[in-house]
Amino acid sequence: MTDKTVASICPECDTKIRFNEGPGLGAFVRCPECNTTLEVVRTAPLKLGWAFEEPFDEEEGYRVRRRN
Numbered sequence: 001m002t003d004k005t006v007a008s009i010c011p012e013c014d015t016k017i018r019f020n021e022g023p024g025l026g027a028f029v030r031c032p033e034c035n036t037t038l039e040v041v042r043t044a045p046l047k048l049g050w051a052f053e054e055p056f057d058e059e060e061g062y063r064v065r066r067r068n
């Protein structure tokens, strides 16, 4: 039997986050422990990073950047 469960560590609180199967690159997950939104930055091995860009924030950030 092959266990397809994969796990990675939350960069914020070091909690081990498990997935039933490997999430896709760029997928967003929420840490159940610290509620931080994380993004899959690498799939093999699975690595999570902070998700700085949320869909609706992107436009806002762009507008701010243009103003500078």
Ligand SMILES: [Zn+2]
Residues within 6 Å of the ligand: 010, 011, 012, 013, 014, 015, 031, 032, 033, 034, 035, 036
């Ligand atoms: Zn966390």
